[in-house]
Amino acid sequence: LHERKLYETNAPNASTGIINGQSSNVLNWDDVRFSWAYPMYKNMLANFWTPFEINMSNDRKQWPELTADEQETFKKIIGLLAFLDSIQTDYSSKVADYLTDSSLAALMQVLSFQEVVHNQSYSYVLSSLVEKDEQDAIFEYWKHDEILKERNEFIAQGYERFVKEKSPQAFIESIVYDVALEGLFFYAGFAFFYNLARNQKMVSTSTMINYINRDEQLHVNLFAYIFKETLKENPELNTEENLQFVTDTFRKATELEIKWGHYIIGNRMDGIHMSDLENYIKYMANKRCKLLGAGIPFPEVTENPMKWIKAYKDVDEGKSDFFEQKSRQYTKVSDTNGFDEL
Amino acid sequence: LHERKLYETNAPNASTGIINGQSSNVLNWDDVRFSWAYPMYKNMLANFWTPFEINMSNDRKQWPELTADEQETFKKIIGLLAFLDSIQTDYSSKVADYLTDSSLAALMQVLSFQEVVHNQSYSYVLSSLVEKDEQDAIFEYWKHDEILKERNEFIAQGYERFVKEKSPQAFIESIVYDVALEGLFFYAGFAFFYNLARNQKMVSTSTMINYINRDEQLHVNLFAYIFKETLKENPELNTEENLQFVTDTFRKATELEIKWGHYIIGNRMDGIHMSDLENYIKYMANKRCKLLGAGIPFPEVTENPMKWIKAYKDVDEGKSDFFEQKSRQYTKVSDTNGFDEL
Ligand SMILES: [Ca+2]
Ligand SMILES: [Ca+2]
Numbered sequence: 001l002h003e004r005k006l007y008e009t010n011a012p013n014a015s016t017g018i019i020n021g022q023s024s025n026v027l028n029w030d031d032v033r034f035s036w037a038y039p040m041y042k043n044m045l046a047n048f049w050t051p052f053e054i055n056m057s058n059d060r061k062q063w064p065e066l067t068a069d070e071q072e073t074f075k076k077i078i079g080l081l082a083f084l085d086s087i088q089t090d091y092s093s094k095v096a097d098y099l100t101d102s103s104l105a106a107l108m109q110v111l112s113f114q115e116v117v118h119n120q121s122y123s124y125v126l127s128s129l130v131e132k133d134e135q136d137a138i139f140e141y142w143k144h145d146e147i148l149k150e151r152n153e154f155i156a157q158g159y160e161r162f163v164k165e166k167s168p169q170a171f172i173e174s175i176v177y178d179v180a181l182e183g184l185f186f187y188a189g190f191a192f193f194y195n196l197a198r199n200q201k202m203v204s205t206s207t208m209i210n211y212i213n214r215d216e217q218l219h220v221n222l223f224a225y226i227f228k229e230t231l232k233e234n235p236e237l238n239t240e241e242n243l244q245f246v247t248d249t250f251r252k253a254t255e256l257e258i259k260w261g262h263y264i265i266g267n268r269m270d271g272i273h274m275s276d277l278e279n280y281i282k283y284m285a286n287k288r289c290k291l292l293g294a295g296i297p298f299p300e301v302t303e304n305p306m307k308w309i310k311a312y313k314d315v316d317e318g319k320s321d322f323f324e325q326k327s328r329q330y331t332k333v334s335d336t337n338g339f340d341e342l
Numbered sequence: 343l344h345e346r347k348l349y350e351t352n353a354p355n356a357s358t359g360i361i362n363g364q365s366s367n368v369l370n371w372d373d374v375r376f377s378w379a380y381p382m383y384k385n386m387l388a389n390f391w392t393p394f395e396i397n398m399s400n401d402r403k404q405w406p407e408l409t410a411d412e413q414e415t416f417k418k419i420i421g422l423l424a425f426l427d428s429i430q431t432d433y434s435s436k437v438a439d440y441l442t443d444s445s446l447a448a449l450m451q452v453l454s455f456q457e458v459v460h461n462q463s464y465s466y467v468l469s470s471l472v473e474k475d476e477q478d479a480i481f482e483y484w485k486h487d488e489i490l491k492e493r494n495e496f497i498a499q500g501y502e503r504f505v506k507e508k509s510p511q512a513f514i515e516s517i518v519y520d521v522a523l524e525g526l527f528f529y530a531g532f533a534f535f536y537n538l539a540r541n542q543k544m545v546s547t548s549t550m551i552n553y554i555n556r557d558e559q560l561h562v563n564l565f566a567y568i569f570k571e572t573l574k575e576n577p578e579l580n581t582e583e584n585l586q587f588v589t590d591t592f593r594k595a596t597e598l599e600i601k602w603g604h605y606i607i608g609n610r611m612d613g614i615h616m617s618d619l620e621n622y623i624k625y626m627a628n629k630r631c632k633l634l635g636a637g638i639p640f641p642e643v644t645e646n647p648m649k650w651i652k653a654y655k656d657v658d659e660g661k662s663d664f665f666e667q668k669s670r671q672y673t674k675v676s677d678t679n680g681f682d683e684l
């Protein structure tokens with residue numbers, strides 16, 4: 001893969017290709033290669049939020065009333081997210097270097113910025129709930145917890161191969177890992193927080209998780225666009241093998257997410273049955289494969305078994321009043337940034 | 343320079359050095375190396391704005407009433423900024439790769455995101471004022487205009503040397519070019535827009551320029567921190583020669599900015615005398631050198647000859663009501679994000 005140059009006087013502002021193309025690197029949003037890029041940009045900006053707008057005082061009061069299991073799971077999920085969003089910040093920035101289209105590189109920088117905000121939200125939440133020592137320890141979970149390590153390494157090896165090889169093949173494979181990360185590996189954790197909110201617990205944290213979920217939805221859509229355009233522009237990548245790779249990767253990712261679900265949720269949480277969670281994860285895996293244009297790994301799962309989640313995910317569509325709402329002046333949900341159908 | 347790894351299990355979350363240090367790459371804002379990083383992060387987020395919040399209808403009405411000189415200069419400055427903020431997006435992202443401190447890398451990603459917004463603002467303004475063909479042509483100025491090219495190449499060669507060499511020396515030199523770009527090369531242009539606003543012209547565009555100016559101020563402060571911490575942690579870089587390099591670079595940058603000032607402003611604009619602009623540019627160059635801990639290139643200039651600019655720059659401090667104000671819910675100016683003294 002060619003790295004996008006700092007600037008290239010003889011190249012056009014609108015690039016000639018998504019990878020290995022010519023691009024001046026000067027960005028004129030009215031002269032870009034892909035018509036979906038600017039609407040995506042607007043939606044990403046409309047999503048702007050910061051943890052500082054979330055008042056943690058009620059959660060702080062409720063925290064000691066959570067069961068030991070709930071506290072433990074809460075901390076493990078935050079520990080997971082802290083790792084994933086940290087490497088995600090870097091991965092997206094490295095993807096930006098190899099997109100030879102300045103508008104897509106710009107979208108990647110916006111995405112990377114959002115990961116920075118997500119990351120800070122975990123420190124923000126923990127600093128309201130636990131002592132500094134415990135917060136620091138939670139940010140070390142990824143180093144020691146075996147199940148966490150297995151999941152993280154699954155993603156990280158796909159990213160690292162791209163970072164090292166920088167081949168078109170490693171690039172598109174890394175995107176599949178990205179969609180597994182952003183589109184599947186967060187979802188058992190999201191379900192846990194939404195279930196707490198359903199029980200009127202830790203509503204501020206869940207509000208924050210909802211904002212993160214909303215961002216992740218756009219990230220999944222953006223990476224799916226990039227994946228599909230790359231295949232379209234590079235027919236040698238548009239193979240049965242690569243589509244099979246998507247399905248196989250999501251089958252493996254689903255196994256890991258289910259294992260993680262057993263570990264953090266099992267049948268120990270009021271309101272979530274592990275068998276439903278398993279099918280929910282499979283359901284989401286199918287959705288992501290479809291979005292990437294690949295065959296689904298679990299044709300036997302055709303319905304979302306945890307439909308209640310929709311009300312929590314789609315808070316901005318006005319379908320729920322469970323969350324503490326404040327004015328979100330930058331947010332206007334439109335068709336293109338909307339949460340996907342469950 | 344060592345590139346920061348995607349993750350490093352055996353390294354601490356708080357890094358051991360600003361460059362060539364050990365860092366797990368997992369970001370816990372309550373466990374970072376530099377105490378100034380989190381306040382900087384909060385201030386950068388507090389600055390959030392988007393061009394969409396700026397109503398261009400009055401500017402659109404006024405545009406045909408500008409003199410031919412004013413229109414020409416307006417377009418040239420936007421053409422300049424479009425180039426500079428495009429390469430700036432990439433430069434900051436590349437700096438992020440070599441900062442072995444995840445919190446500083448995160449700040450660079452926030453900065454890079456802000457450059458993306460600046461960049462979009464130029465398309466946004468032009469699309470309200472001129473036809474698509476003319477907008478596209480303005481985004482090509484940097485390819486043809488000799489004076490623009492000379493200025494741009496001055497910065498770009500410093501950036502490219504870092505991109506190619508990735509040595510600590512090329513790194514700190516590139517930061518000096520960055521501060522010249524963000525802290526000097528925008529300022530004749532800023533003065534032009536503030537002078538228009540002072541004459542009740544193109545107030546929306548100037549409001550946008552003011553937001554950009556406010557962001558740039560933080561960028562200059564951030565790069566100055568990074569420069570000084572790098573010198574502090576790496577005594578072999580903390581030499582008289584390197585401080586002299588700062589002064590010399592700003593002397594050369596001032597020459598180019600003055601040449602540009604003659605070219606775009608000269609004595610053709612009501613309200614700006616070229617001799618004042620020259621001294622203003624020298625005054626700003628002195629400020630930047632002081633900030634970087636180096637000797638000043640123009641000791642004979644001790645006062646800002648264009649004090650009226652302060653009211654326009656400092657709009658958020660409530661000292662001016664010239665700009666159309668709207669609710670800026672995310673902005674709280676504090677000591678640390680405030681505009682510097684003029
Ligand atoms: Ca993400
Ligand atoms: Ca800048």
